[in-house]
Amino acid sequence: MSAQINRRSFITGALEAPWLVARGAAESGAEPDDADKWLDIHVHLFGIGDSPSGCRMSRAVTESPLFQFLLHSLRLRGRAKTIDESYVIALAQQLVQSALQEGLILAQDAVYDRAGEPDWSKTHLYVPNDYLFQVVARHPQLMIPCVSINPDRRDALTELERCVEKGARVLKIHPPVQGVNLADKKHTRFFQRCADLKTVVMIHTGHEHSAPIVDSASANPRKLELALDQGCTVVACHCGTGRCDDHPDMLPDFLAMTRRHKNLRGDTAVLGGLGRSRDFLRVLADEPVRDRLLHGSDFPLPALPMSFAGTIGTANALRLQRFTNLIQRDFELKEALGIVRASAQRAYRMIANTGVGRSDPAK
Numbered sequence: 001m002s003a004q005i006n007r008r009s010f011i012t013g014a015l016e017a018p019w020l021v022a023r024g025a026a027e028s029g030a031e032p033d034d035a036d037k038w039l040d041i042h043v044h045l046f047g048i049g050d051s052p053s054g055c056r057m058s059r060a061v062t063e064s065p066l067f068q069f070l071l072h073s074l075r076l077r078g079r080a081k082t083i084d085e086s087y088v089i090a091l092a093q094q095l096v097q098s099a100l101q102e103g104l105i106l107a108q109d110a111v112y113d114r115a116g117e118p119d120w121s122k123t124h125l126y127v128p129n130d131y132l133f134q135v136v137a138r139h140p141q142l143m144i145p146c147v148s149i150n151p152d153r154r155d156a157l158t159e160l161e162r163c164v165e166k167g168a169r170v171l172k173i174h175p176p177v178q179g180v181n182l183a184d185k186k187h188t189r190f191f192q193r194c195a196d197l198k199t200v201v202m203i204h205t206g207h208e209h210s211a212p213i214v215d216s217a218s219a220n221p222r223k224l225e226l227a228l229d230q231g232c233t234v235v236a237c238h239c240g241t242g243r244c245d246d247h248p249d250m251l252p253d254f255l256a257m258t259r260r261h262k263n264l265r266g267d268t269a270v271l272g273g274l275g276r277s278r279d280f281l282r283v284l285a286d287e288p289v290r291d292r293l294l295h296g297s298d299f300p301l302p303a304l305p306m307s308f309a310g311t312i313g314t315a316n317a318l319r320l321q322r323f324t325n326l327i328q329r330d331f332e333l334k335e336a337l338g339i340v341r342a343s344a345q346r347a348y349r350m351i352a353n354t355g356v357g358r359s360d361p362a363k
Helices: 007-012 024-028 065-073 083-096 129-138 156-165 185-196 221-229 251-260 277-284 305-312 314-321 326-336 340-353
Strands: 039-044 102-106 143-148 170-173 200-204 234-237 264-267
Touching: 039 083, 039 326, 039 340, 083 102, 083 326, 102 129, 102 340, 129 143, 156 185, 185 221, 200 221, 221 234, 221 251, 251 264, 251 277, 277 305, 305 314, 305 326, 314 326, 326 340
Parallel strands: 039 102, 102 143, 143 170, 170 200, 200 234, 234 264
Antiparallel strands: none
């Protein structure tokens, strides 16, 4: 199957598909106005490096039950000659076959040593920014690039300038996996430059379970203060949440910080997943925070609607669990929870349609 997908012809030929029934614009064949467009702000690109992508993935990840599940559920063996290419095809298909107009696609930088050079022995996942740009260029109407820049790298400022010049409006940092102490004052200039360039900074917060970590304490939302104080628009990925048995509880720190910083947002990535229902419901119960949420699926990590059966009903949860499109399953779960449309529109307005920076762009 060709990696290039004609979005319009696919949708036109699939009007009978169940995922389109709930999508009024698609039923009528009309393209939604920008004000009604929906963005998934947290979609991962990955590869194992069996192509010229430059991606890396350690055995600790490739041999994990989660990766084996993804190989099977996304049919990554046999779609193309490489798993790298198979994943791009699967990603594009899942986005096209969802209610969302676009996805923000995330790269993943390496761990860096004290000299600012890559430490490959500690890097379990790596997706180069150049590979991200190549993939997004193949699907420009479907994907928006979110580069990954570890501020510990020696050339962090140079890489930031280069990526912005190539069209990136968002960057992602994953402190517990990349071993970054965001509170270190040495990163002040980096965050000042992000603010100057009006580059949205997405930062993983809360407990991590999908990859080996370097430092769990680095994921505390309190670590975001330095970036926020420099004027950056910051998205706290996962809102500082964890599973019921994760300690310490970081969510209260995120909730408190939203009251101190108007330039702080949270995304809903992975909040529909295993063990997160308690914390997700705590987030939704905080009305001011609920109004700042941005829709994210954390694809390819799957949502588990059955975890929310007590809230949305068992029959409804079972129905949603049967969605094989993982992006749409996550969307439908958050629709059932009553937040997806506003949060997806808010994400689109901030990233894809309006300027970003100190002017509180998501409002």
